[in-house]
Amino acid sequence: xxxxxxxxxxxxxxxxxxxxxxxxxxxxxxxxxxxxxxxxxxxxxxxxxxxxxxxxxxxxxxxxxxxxxxxxxxxxxxxxxxxxxxxxxxxxxxxxxxxxxxxxxxxxxxxxxxxxxxxxxxxxxxxxxxxxxxxxxxxxxxxxxxxxxxxxxxxxxxxxxxxxxxxxxxxxxxxxxxxxxxxxxxxxxxxxxxxxxxxxxxxxxxxxxxxxxxxxxxxxxxxxxxxxxxxxxxxxxxxxxxxxxxxxxxxxxxxxxxxxxxxxxxxxxxxxxxxxxxxxxxxxxxxxxxxxxxxxxxxxxxxxxxxxxxxxxxxxxxxxxxxxxxxxxxxxxxxxxxxxxxxxxxxxxxxxxxxxxxxxxxxxxxxxxxxxxxxxxxxxxxxxxxxxxxx
Numbered sequence: 001x002x003x004x005x006x007x008x009x010x011x012x013x014x015x016x017x018x019x020x021x022x023x024x025x026x027x028x029x030x031x032x033x034x035x036x037x038x039x040x041x042x043x044x045x046x047x048x049x050x051x052x053x054x055x056x057x058x059x060x061x062x063x064x065x066x067x068x069x070x071x072x073x074x075x076x077x078x079x080x081x082x083x084x085x086x087x088x089x090x091x092x093x094x095x096x097x098x099x100x101x102x103x104x105x106x107x108x109x110x111x112x113x114x115x116x117x118x119x120x121x122x123x124x125x126x127x128x129x130x131x132x133x134x135x136x137x138x139x140x141x142x143x144x145x146x147x148x149x150x151x152x153x154x155x156x157x158x159x160x161x162x163x164x165x166x167x168x169x170x171x172x173x174x175x176x177x178x179x180x181x182x183x184x185x186x187x188x189x190x191x192x193x194x195x196x197x198x199x200x201x202x203x204x205x206x207x208x209x210x211x212x213x214x215x216x217x218x219x220x221x222x223x224x225x226x227x228x229x230x231x232x233x234x235x236x237x238x239x240x241x242x243x244x245x246x247x248x249x250x251x252x253x254x255x256x257x258x259x260x261x262x263x264x265x266x267x268x269x270x271x272x273x274x275x276x277x278x279x280x281x282x283x284x285x286x287x288x289x290x291x292x293x294x295x296x297x298x299x300x301x302x303x304x305x306x307x308x309x310x311x312x313x314x315x316x317x318x319x320x321x322x323x324x325x326x327x328x329x330x331x332x333x334x335x336x337x338x339x340x341x342x343x344x345x346x347x348x349x350x351x352x353x354x355x356x357x358x359x360x361x362x363x364x365x366x367x368x369x370x371x372x373x374x375x376x377x378x379x380x381x382x383x384x385x386x387x388x389x390x391x
Contacts (some may be wrong), residue, residue, distance in 0.1 A: 009185045024207060040096055044210060052217045061226075071109060072117050075101040079122030079142075083129060098122050098138075099145055099176045103207055104214060106149045106168045107161075115153055117148025137183035141176065148175050159217070169207045173200060202235045234308040236286055237293035245307035252305075253365045264318040264326035264359045265368040267295065267376040271352045271384040273312035284344050288351060291342045299333055315369070323359040323391055330355045330387045338385060352385035355368075359391055 051074050059067060077099040104119045104357030118375040123142030126135050152171060156164040177196055181188045186195075203219070232244035252263070270276070270292060277285040289312065296314055300306055318326055334353050341348035356375025360368045371390050379388040 018207075040082055040087070041206065043081045043085050044097060044100060045213070047074065047081060048210065048214055052214075052221070056221055056224075068109070068111060068114060069106075072114050072121070075105055075109075075118040076121035076125060080125040080128065083126060086109070088279055097203070097206070098126075099144070099172060100207055100210060102142070102145050103168055103172050104211065106152050106156075106172070107165060107211060108214065112150045112153050113148040114207060116146040118141065118275050119149060134184070135331040136216075137180070140183050141179040144179055145172055145175060148172060148230035165208065165211055169204055169211070173204050173207065176203075186369050229332050234293075237308050239288055239293050239297070239314070240305065240309065242309050245278070245305065245309065245315060245317075248305055248327065249369070252319070261320040262322045262361065263365060263368065264316075264323065264357060265372040266316045266318070266326060266330050267309070267356045267369075267372045268292075268314040268330075269354045269380065270312040271354055271380070272294075273351070276349065276351060280344075280347075280349060284347075284349065287344050288342055288349055292337075292351070292353075295336065296333065299329060315372075321359070323357070323389060326357050326359060327387060327389045330357055334385065334387050354379035354384050355387045357389040359389075362391055 029062065055067075059070065062070075078101045082096040082098045082100070097345075101122060102119045105115045109115055109118070119142045123139040123146075126138040126142070127232070129135065137226075148171065149168075154167050156167060159167075177200055180186070181191055181196075184191065196224070232240060234241045270288070273285070273288075276288055289308075293306075293308060293314065296306055296316065300316060300318070300324075303319055304321075307315050311313045318329075321329075334355055337351055337353050341350050343349075354376055356372045356379055358368050358371040358375055363371050375388045375390040379386040382388065
């Protein structure tokens with residue numbers, strides 16, 4: 001897919017070059033070179049792909065606030081790179097695509113503050129290349145574009161993506177042209193009549209191309225996450241399934257610092273679940289399984305691993321949890337089901353739980369599931385509705 005994007009970008013660049021080198025601009029100076037423009041475009045494409053790869057493989061589980069900060073930093077960096085690899089028309093004038101990260105932020109940042117910070121950051125990054133009239137004009141331009149982006153963010157927040165994209169691309173590109181004509185150092189007549197007629201449409205098309213690429217990468221990522229979620233989750237309870245649980249557990253037991261803290265395992269079995277099936281039917285029995293999963297999830301910590309291990313059996317792995325803590329929490333869960341019915345369509349369904357608990361150390365961590373399974377079997381043998389701990 002990236003090859004198609006770059007081929008298209010080269011065609012856009014060629015149109016700009018033709019217009020600037022003789023057909024559109026008659027000033028006698030070669031304003032834009034195809035090599036420089038392709039480098040500028042390729043830099044933005046590369047940053048987008050690298051950012052996508054980083055997010056996919058290393059940043060997915062980060063705190064959203066940290067991801068937002070990284071988005072701002074990467075967007076400013078993209079604008080700076082666009083200027084660094086831009087077409088330096090003179091010692092003080094740079095032709096580049098620094099405004100495109102502002103358009104992208106309007107569509108993907110989800111925050112008005114982020115949009116303004118990105119635009120202002122790119123504006124101040126322009127000063128890295130020297131303080132001059134052109135640099136100050138660039139700074140003013142980006143600040144104005146940031147304000148325009150914020151207005152678009154609030155105005156279009158309930159608009160479908162296609163309309164939001166087209167309006168944002170056109171308006172920010174047009175404001176960029178107006179700002180350069182007003183504040184820039186290139187003569188307005190030369191700029192408006194020699195460059196804009198071809199460069200503006202081409203910039204709009206290239207902006208849409210990059211946004212299409214980001215949207216495609218985003219859709220691909222969401223689809224992949226959805227497939228992974230479906231592959232790892234039990235469809236009925238939305239807890240981890242047995243396969244996913246085993247993968248997570250196998251990684252957990254081989255962590256380098258695993259032996260420095262206790263780890264507890266608990267097997268939970270719904271007593272006489274076949275009788276629930278026979279009495280209330282499969283649909284209500286499924287709801288019972290869902291509610292049991294929800295109640296288990298409500299008493300665990302966010303660091304604990306909960307899974308439906310199969311049929312009417314659930315399992316919990318509790319890191320940094322000793323025997324007393326694990327047993328107490330499982331006893332609290334058992335008592336909750338003992339006294340509180342599951343209500344389905346105004347009908348009360350009472351179920352009880354048999355729970356087996358074990359902790360490593362002293363049990364070998366590789367054997368705690370086996371020992372916890374023996375403990376739940378002992379709880380059933382002792383009359384059900386019990387918590388049995390083996391250590």
